[in-house]
Amino acid sequence: MKELEIPTSPQEILSLAVRIITSRTFLEIVIFPGFLNVMLSAAFLTWLERKVIARVQLRIGPLYAGMWGILQPIADGVKLMFKEMIFPELADAKLLMLCALGLMLVAFAPAVAIPFGEGLVIANMDIGLIYVFAVISLFPSVILLIGWGSNSKYSLLGGLRSLFQQVAYEIPMWLSVLGIVMLTGTLNLTKIVEAQQKLWFVVPQVLGFAVFFTAVLAELERTPFDLPEAEPELVMGWMTELSGVAFMVGFLAMYTKLYLMSALITTLFLGGWSGPAFLPQPVWFLAKTFLIASLVVIIRGSFPRVRVDILLRSAWTRLLLVAFANVFVTAGLIWLGLGTIWSV
Amino acid sequence: MALDSWSLVTIFEIVVFLVTFPLLVFGWLMGAKGRNPIRDAPFESGQTRLGEARLRYMMQYYPYLIMFVVFDVVAMFLFTWGLAFATLPFSQDYVFLLFLAVLVAPLGYALYLSGRQESW
Numbered sequence: 001m002k003e004l005e006i007p008t009s010p011q012e013i014l015s016l017a018v019r020i021i022t023s024r025t026f027l028e029i030v031i032f033p034g035f036l037n038v039m040l041s042a043a044f045l046t047w048l049e050r051k052v053i054a055r056v057q058l059r060i061g062p063l064y065a066g067m068w069g070i071l072q073p074i075a076d077g078v079k080l081m082f083k084e085m086i087f088p089e090l091a092d093a094k095l096l097m098l099c100a101l102g103l104m105l106v107a108f109a110p111a112v113a114i115p116f117g118e119g120l121v122i123a124n125m126d127i128g129l130i131y132v133f134a135v136i137s138l139f140p141s142v143i144l145l146i147g148w149g150s151n152s153k154y155s156l157l158g159g160l161r162s163l164f165q166q167v168a169y170e171i172p173m174w175l176s177v178l179g180i181v182m183l184t185g186t187l188n189l190t191k192i193v194e195a196q197q198k199l200w201f202v203v204p205q206v207l208g209f210a211v212f213f214t215a216v217l218a219e220l221e222r223t224p225f226d227l228p229e230a231e232p233e234l235v236m237g238w239m240t241e242l243s244g245v246a247f248m249v250g251f252l253a254m255y256t257k258l259y260l261m262s263a264l265i266t267t268l269f270l271g272g273w274s275g276p277a278f279l280p281q282p283v284w285f286l287a288k289t290f291l292i293a294s295l296v297v298i299i300r301g302s303f304p305r306v307r308v309d310i311l312l313r314s315a316w317t318r319l320l321l322v323a324f325a326n327v328f329v330t331a332g333l334i335w336l337g338l339g340t341i342w343s344v
Numbered sequence: 345m346a347l348d349s350w351s352l353v354t355i356f357e358i359v360v361f362l363v364t365f366p367l368l369v370f371g372w373l374m375g376a377k378g379r380n381p382i383r384d385a386p387f388e389s390g391q392t393r394l395g396e397a398r399l400r401y402m403m404q405y406y407p408y409l410i411m412f413v414v415f416d417v418v419a420m421f422l423f424t425w426g427l428a429f430a431t432l433p434f435s436q437d438y439v440f441l442l443f444l445a446v447l448v449a450p451l452g453y454a455l456y457l458s459g460r461q462e463s464w
Contacts, residue, residue, distance in 0.1 A: 025347065035359050060459055084376040088386035090396065097368055103366060104364045105357055112353050122356060123349035130423070153397045160401065167412055181426040223420035228436045241388055245371025312408060317455055319413070320415075327422075331429070331441055339430055 020033050025122075032282070033116040038108055041256040041286075043073035049255075049297045056301030077248060085244035088152055095149040096242065100249040101221040102142050107253035108258045109135040115190045115283035117273045126311040128189035129181070132264060133174060136219065139257070140166045143228075143238050146250070151242035158237030161308070162228035166219055170311055172319035173215035176208040179330035180268055183342045193272030195342045204333060204342070209269045210334065216261050216296075218315070220254075223300040225311055262292040377438050418447070 006015045020026055028034055047062065047070060054061030062069030087093040113128035115121035125131055127233075140163045147159015151262075181187060183204070184195045192201075202209050218225040229237030242250050268290040275284035296303060333339060347355075385393050425440050 025352070029356050029359060034356060035363070039363075056394075082370050082374050083371075084370060086383060089381070089384040091386070097372075101361070101364055101368060105360055108360045109353070109357065112349075112356050123352040125349045148398070150386070151397045152388070153399075154387065156397055156399075156401075164408070168408060171412065171415045171419060175422065176424055177428045178419075181423060182429040185427055185430050187423070187427065235387060235389070244375050244461070245368050248371075249368065313455070316408065316411065316451070320451070324448065327426075327444065328441060331437065333433065334430055335365070343430065 005020040013133050024049070026118070028122050032121050033114070033122055035108070037116075038256055038259065039252075041250055041259045041289075043077070045195045045255045045259055045290075045293055046073045046076070046251075048294060052294050052297045053301050056298060059234065059280055081245055083244040085246055087243075088150060088241055091177060091241060092149040092151070096146060097245060099142055099146045099149060100242065100246040100253075103139075103253040104145040104249050104256075105137045105148070106142055107256040107260070108137060110264065113189055114260065114263050114267055115193055115272060116263075119190075120273075120282060121190060122189055125188065127187050128194070129177065131169075131189040131279045134190075136261075137166075137170055139219075146242070147238040150238075152241045154235050154240040155222075155238050158234045158240065159226045160222060162238055165221070165225060165311060168315040169215040169218035169225075169319070172211050172315055173219065174325050175320065175323035176205075176211035176215065176326060177268060178323070179205045179326050182327070182330050182334065183339055184344055186344055189267055189272075191344045193267055193274065195344050196271040197274055198341055200269065200274075201342070202269040204338075205269065205326065205330070207329060209265075209281060211323045211326065212269070213265065214319060216265060216316075217299065220258055220261060220296070222224075222258075222296055224303045224306045226300075227308055227311060230305060258296065259289065262289045262296070263290050267330075275288055411451065 007016050014058050015049075030036060039278045050072070051061045051068070059314045062072035065071040085093075086297045087096060110132045112122045113125050113131050115124070116151035143166075144159045147155045147157075147162070150156075180192060180201055183201070184192050186192065217223075221228045228234070229239065234240070239247060263285070266285060270288045270292070275281070386397065388394070422440075429437060
């Protein structure tokens with residue numbers, strides 16, 4: 001920063017602006033691994049979910065907006081932008097707007113640390129894994145604020161359910177990743193991907209993968225754990241009283257979360273960007289990510305919802321114990337001398 | 345000019361803010377306005393609203409909450425231990441695994457207690 005001089009003439013300001021806009025860091029933040037990529041992928045996922053669910057239910061799904069209805073998310077967005085924002089009379093409208101904004105900020109934050117290709121990461125953090133988990137655990141508080149602030153019974157119940165579900169499944173989610181940390185000895189997501197060049201972690205960490213995937217379903221409030229917005233009981237859960245753009249932002253934040261959690265599964269267990277060289281690395285990464293996302297959607301199409309007590313008890317009695325078992329299995333692997341396959 | 349990780353996170357969040365905030369303001373300005381007691385009532389499946397929604401709810405999962413606090417702290421320490429696992433000798437590794445195995449006993453007891461108090 002020492003050589004940076006304060007520009008004085010218009011030409012200097014212009015050249016500085018051009019230098020900033022064409023710099024790799026700026027392009028990474030705004031376009032590829034950054035904002036535009038996450039936004040467009042989340043919008044694409046709303047279309048993908050409707051199409052896949054339609055296939056599961058022997059329907060066709062969105063059809064008219066663009067080719068195979070691919071422009072449907074844009075049509076929905078424009079429609080919601082011009083809709084009236086109705087807030088209940090006793091609701092805290094300012095708080096709801098702020099929370100919608102906060103939800104978006106929290107939902108996008110993990111994208112900073114996830115590598116989409118070799119060196120294609122906004123911030124190559126040494127504590128990337130902890131950072132991602134820390135950011136994800138901010139979701140329940142924002143969601144509870146939305147539920148409380150909208151002053152509606154459905155919203156409050158949805159917010160409370162969302163809170164205890166996400167909090168309960170955080171522990172198994174963390175502990176299922178411990179095996180990977182033991183094998184690689186690092187929390188840097190780029191190094192974790194590089195350690196999987198020989199063999200993906202889904203093979204030695206199959207127990208961890210199962211626990212992590214289940215916990216991710218619960219964190220995403222997806223079927224079979226979609227109790228916070230169980231349609232027959234709670235209408236739309238904590239999103240009941242959001243409308244117009246606030247609803248659009250909340251909805252987009254949930255799909256952003258789905259996208260980035262799928263990206264996290266890809267990074268941790270499916271070898272990240274690694275794949276045969278005939279396609280570029282980001283293409284492999286996105287292909288694996290959308291595959292995981294469609295798996296989540298297919299599960300939504302085919303499974304019933306679990307009961308609340310079963311949801312909580314299975315987190316503590318089954319998933320936690322399986323995650324512990326995974327730690328013991330990993331320790332055995334390392335003591336047998338097999339850990340060198342994945343050492344960085 | 346290399347920026348450190350936290351500045352990059354801050355810049356990224358500012359970009360997200362700069363897109364989302366105008367979007368919300370735009371929706372606020374463009375959407376129709378007007379008050380109507382029926383439209384402003386909270387959604388209760390067509391029923392008339394019965395009182396405030398900020399009621400007191402029973403938290404029947406309190407034992408789970410206590411366990412969460414304990415395991416949250418344990419998980420953090422486990423990560424620091426896991427980082428050093430491959431480099432530590434066996435004599436220092438197995439102690440923590442023994443601790444994990446012992447941890448299962450109070451967990452089982454707490455689950456037994458919470459199972460008895462559960463009345464969903």
